[in-house]
Amino acid sequence: MITEQFARQIRRDIVEMTHISGVSHIGSALSVADIIAVLYNDVMRIFPSDPKNDKRDRFILSKGHAGMAVYAALAEKGFFPVEELVTQCSNGSRLSGHVSHKNVPGVELSTGSLGMGLSVGTGMAVAAKRDNKKHRVYVVLGDGECAEGSVWEAAMFAGHNELSNLTAVIDHNKLQANEWCENVISWKNIAKMWDSFGWHVIEVNGHDVGMLKQSLNFIHGTKPICIIAHTIKGKGVSFMENEKIWHHLSPQGDDYVNAVRELEANSI
Numbered sequence: 001m002i003t004e005q006f007a008r009q010i011r012r013d014i015v016e017m018t019h020i021s022g023v024s025h026i027g028s029a030l031s032v033a034d035i036i037a038v039l040y041n042d043v044m045r046i047f048p049s050d051p052k053n054d055k056r057d058r059f060i061l062s063k064g065h066a067g068m069a070v071y072a073a074l075a076e077k078g079f080f081p082v083e084e085l086v087t088q089c090s091n092g093s094r095l096s097g098h099v100s101h102k103n104v105p106g107v108e109l110s111t112g113s114l115g116m117g118l119s120v121g122t123g124m125a126v127a128a129k130r131d132n133k134k135h136r137v138y139v140v141l142g143d144g145e146c147a148e149g150s151v152w153e154a155a156m157f158a159g160h161n162e163l164s165n166l167t168a169v170i171d172h173n174k175l176q177a178n179e180w181c182e183n184v185i186s187w188k189n190i191a192k193m194w195d196s197f198g199w200h201v202i203e204v205n206g207h208d209v210g211m212l213k214q215s216l217n218f219i220h221g222t223k224p225i226c227i228i229a230h231t232i233k234g235k236g237v238s239f240m241e242n243e244k245i246w247h248h249l250s251p252q253g254d255d256y257v258n259a260v261r262e263l264e265a266n267s268i
């Protein structure tokens with residue numbers, strides 16, 4: 001499947017999951033859909049029928065509330081049945097609202113409490129380096145999440161230890177929950193901050209599949225990579241784009257019908 005089509009299918013699955021569960025974070029998941037699509041389709045080494053294969057690249061969604069995007073990618077790649085996606089967030093389902101590794105093949109780490117993923121990712125990267133293993137570690141963070149102090153402890157550790165096998169992607173949609181990031185804690189210069197912590201920084205359009213592919217495949221000789229992906233929260237469903245309310249609203253009635261119509265009209 002070409003990556004644009006894969007991303008569209010991930011978005012379609014996200015709309016379905018949030019519609020059926022009545023639970024949301026749909027804007028957050030749509031925001032990161034292209035990044036997840038490129039990682040799983042073009043970049044990471046994955047083994048859907050042998051998910052714990054030691055050669056696999058490691059992926060952590062630190063903004064765990066957008067877990068539907070990861071569940072969709074894993075199911076579409078064959079880690080578990082696609083039919084199971086609609087159970088997400090229902091009683092007894094292994095697919096919880098915030099992404100969980102418990103009994104879910106392909107998920108490395110349960111997240112949801114923001115600020116945790118990069119610390120675990122740096123641990124995985126330092127372990128791989130010491131054992132001379134060749135896999136890479138990818139961590140996706142929210143921009144609001146970057147206000148957590150633990151992110152910067154991990155960033156400093158990774159820079160100091162020259163973890164060149166680690167890539168962090170900041171889903172820079174400029175929104176967090178109910179407010180614009182700049183009205184909560186503003187980034188004077190987010191790229192310079194990562195650079196000053198010893199990372200190689202790349203800024204890209206986080207919905208441009210070609211640019212994402214190129215930057216996610218980039219490896220620096222000594223530095224960890226930080227990709228600042230400029231994104232739009234709610235991307236792909238026009239009336240959800242840049243609208244704070246779609247952080248927590250789930251699509252019902254006409255909203256659901258119109259979201260599906262838009263995604264199917266634009267399908268490749």
Ligand SMILES: Cc1ncc(C[n+]2csc(CCOP(=O)(O)OP(=O)(O)O)c2C)c(N)n1
Pocket residue numbers: 027028031063065112113114115141142143144145146171173175176177233
């Ligand atoms: C430690 C912690 N504090 C607060 C929350 C509640 N919360 C869930 S999502 C969110 C906003 C996150 O914003 P951002 O990282 O920018 O992600 P996005 O806008 O893409 O959803 C917050 C504050 C949380 N999950 N964890």
